[in-house]
């Protein structure tokens with residue numbers, strides 16, 4: 388494992404840091420500035436800011452330049468993630484498109500799809516949603532029921548998707564539907580690229596435990612999609628979906644480590660202030676042990692992230708080992724959040740009394756609950772590691 392950065396990497400860090408210093412106003416880094424704005428306003432501000440960042444060349448860090456990317460290395464991408472987290476920069480408005488759709492299109496899309504999808508996504512001109520989950524199909528994705536019947540030059544879509552991130556702000560959705568009756572559950576499925584701005588597509592918000600509606604439901608009622616808008620070929624949807632989901636592999640979790648370490652520091656500061664009558668919370672030996680445990684988990688996450696980065700920098704595909712990264716970062720996040728809850732007890736849920744730090748930490752603690760579910764639940768990830776990495780029997 389090599390823990391040093393090359394001069395090129397350090398130059399990139401300074402260049403990006405100074406761009407952030409000049410283009411991310413101090414107030415935008417605080418919750419106070421965002422709080423009075425509606426979800427729509429917040430989304431639009433993030434969208435505009437990300438477009439500006441893309442224009443300055445800080446997008447698609449590891450993507451080839453022919454697609455509008457920066458042509459950088461895995462280490463540069465890790466540095467980018469770290470600096471974004473350190474500066475409390477707004478999260479991307481296109482998480483599913485950037486992580487999943489774009490690399491899939493680069494690998495198997497037609498030339499027309501490459502031209503139509505990748506650059507507009509980088510510039511945030513098109514916001515992409517992922518329409519995989521249905522009320523009866525989550526971990527068991529092959530249970531999906533949505534139908535897309537070929538009619539003339541189009542498909543006519545009927546069905547429902549759920550838990551769709553950015554449902555209320557999406558322009559297009561890459562979705563799985565049954566285009567024919569396959570003999571097996573994984574057959575007859577196609578991945579369609581559907582315009583969400585049409586009468587047959589209705590997005591409805593779902594309120595989350597954080598109070599936000601960052602995801603929603605999407606209903607398709609005789610919605611249409613041209614037959615040219617299939618990614619990976621008709622009937623190959625399952626293979627296309629598996630390829631698409633594999634692109635989460637190789638990301639190193641350095642950005643997450645940086646973010647959670649900041650959260651841990653804030654919890655320690657808070658524990659020094661909270662008075663329990665008999666003394667400050669930080670003096671409680673049980674809490675101190677919890678804090679120490681979560682710090683150890685954090686440091687393990689950092690070392691694991693360096694390991695992943697070293698492997699990917701050397702051109703190694705981590706394959707199913709990537710599930711270990713997902714388990715580690717999502718569970719570390721939960722543990723740091725649990726420590727926060729231990730400082731305040733159940734009062735942590737009533738966040739209006741104590742001010743900004745509390746509100747921020749409460750939102751994080753509530754959000755952390757979802758991270759062991761999406762992108763493959765922790766139980767499903769553990770089965771993957773057991774069977775495919777460790778070779779244990781089913």
Ligand SMILES: Cc1cc2nc3c(=O)[nH]c(=O)nc-3n(C[C@H](O)[C@H](O)[C@H](O)COP(=O)(O)OP(=O)(O)OC[C@H]3O[C@@H](n4cnc5c(N)ncnc54)[C@H](O)[C@@H]3O)c2cc1C
Pocket residue numbers: 483516517518519520524525526527549550551552553602757760761762763764765766767770
């Ligand atoms: C914040 C958030 C954002 C999301 N965004 C999107 C999105 O943009 N697009 C999209 O398509 N989906 C999205 N999802 C949905 C997500 O992919 C599913 O929630 C996930 O796949 C789990 O499916 P489920 O909710 O139906 O739970 P289920 O699959 O019903 O699982 C319920 C419980 O059973 C366990 N379980 C299920 N099967 C097994 C098994 N074989 N072995 C062991 N345990 C098992 C699970 O681990 C879980 O604890 C999002 C979810 C969240 C929370």
